[in-house]
Amino acid sequence: IWAVPFVPLLIWPFAGSWLYPAPLPTIWGDRAWSYLVSPGARVGQALFNSLSLALVVAFAAVALGLPAGRALALGRFRGRGLAHMVFVLPAIVPPQAAAFGLHATFLRVGLVDHWLGVALAHLVPVLPYVVITLVGVFSNYDASSEQQARTLGAGPWLRFRAVTLPLILPGLLVAGLYAFLISWSQVLVTLLIGGGAVMTLPMLLLAFVASGDHALAAALSLVLLVPAFVVLGAAIRLSRTAGAPAGGGRIA
Numbered sequence: 001i002w003a004v005p006f007v008p009l010l011i012w013p014f015a016g017s018w019l020y021p022a023p024l025p026t027i028w029g030d031r032a033w034s035y036l037v038s039p040g041a042r043v044g045q046a047l048f049n050s051l052s053l054a055l056v057v058a059f060a061a062v063a064l065g066l067p068a069g070r071a072l073a074l075g076r077f078r079g080r081g082l083a084h085m086v087f088v089l090p091a092i093v094p095p096q097a098a099a100f101g102l103h104a105t106f107l108r109v110g111l112v113d114h115w116l117g118v119a120l121a122h123l124v125p126v127l128p129y130v131v132i133t134l135v136g137v138f139s140n141y142d143a144s145s146e147q148q149a150r151t152l153g154a155g156p157w158l159r160f161r162a163v164t165l166p167l168i169l170p171g172l173l174v175a176g177l178y179a180f181l182i183s184w185s186q187v188l189v190t191l192l193i194g195g196g197a198v199m200t201l202p203m204l205l206l207a208f209v210a211s212g213d214h215a216l217a218a219a220l221s222l223v224l225l226v227p228a229f230v231v232l233g234a235a236i237r238l239s240r241t242a243g244a245p246a247g248g249g250r251i252a
Contacts, residue, residue, distance in 0.1 A: 012218030032219035042199060043223070049115070050184060050200040051227075057122040058179035061130040062172060064123070069134025074143060084135075091128035095188055098124055103192045113197040121193040122183045129182060130175045137171030170238050177235035184228055 012018065016029030036043050071077075072084050090098055102121050103112065111117030145167065149159045165172075187202045194203070201224045208217040 009218050009221055012214050013222060015215055018214075032213075032215040035216060036219055036223070042204065043201075043220070046199045046201045046204045047223075049198055050202070053115070053119055053122060053190075053200065054180045054183040056119055057126055057183040058176045060119075061123055061126045061179040062134075062176045065127055065130035065134050065175060066172070068131050070138050070141075072131070073135045073138035074141070087131045088128045090124045091132075095125065099189050099192045102189065106193055112193055113195040115194075115198050118190055118194045118198045121189045122186055125186065125189065126179045126182045130179050133171065133175040133178060134168075137168050137175070141167060174235050174238045177231050177238070180231050181228060181235070184231075 011025065013032045014028055014030065015025035016027035016031060018025035018027075035041055068087055072080060072087070099121075102124060106112050106117050106121065111120065145163050146159050149163045154162065185202060186200075187206060190198065190200050190203055191206075194200075196203075201220065205217060205220045205224060208220055
């Protein structure tokens with residue numbers, strides 16, 4: 001049953017005319033694909049914006065979430081529960097409320113209608129899931145390996161590169177891939193902060209849907225789904241090894 005919505009999605013891009021109640025298009029054609037590759041469709045720019053945003057946001061979210069996840073999982077300090085709640089709060093707050101709050105804030109600092117503003121706004125819904133993932137990774141982490149490396153004279157960077165990173169790498173990659181997927185599919189935040197000046201594939205899809213052109217909307221949906229399925233497949237594959245014990249790297 002879950003696959004039923006995908007059947008029209010696969011047919012519409014190749015339909016020249018598909019009127020109710022015909023079970024299949026009465027005219028077939030490639031109009032939708034021809035338009036998508038034309039300069040007027042702006043698909044290339046939207047694809048570039050979507051990819052650059054998702055990649056930068058994923059990297060930034062992992063960089064910020066790594067120390068937070070470690071501290072929340074391994075730290076023993078007062079207020080740890082409150083800190084955990086603060087990090088995951090954006091995932092609980094309705095996205096409309098968060099988006100309007102971001103817009104009001106970014107408007108005052110000049111980040112509205114700007115690529116950087118959209119990237120920073122994407123971090124808000126992305127970071128909680130990265131932190132939650134990395135808390136789970138560090139919950140199964142044995143910090144004694146770092147202590148052994150320290151007694152052998154390894155400095156902080158060498159301990160991280162040779163001991164910590166090999167142990168947490170599968171979980172770290174899973175967190176990054178999920179961050180990519182969440183940023184890749186953002187519409188409301190991009191619309192409010194980007195204001196139409198930063199066009200992404202989900203925003204372009206929204207415009208096609210609003211226009212009532214099913215063939216164009218379906219064709220762009222397939223373009224939007226391909227990277228998402230690739231990344232999701234990689235995340236699922238990596239998640240199978242994320243919880244498995246891994247040996248530390250050799251200190252050299």
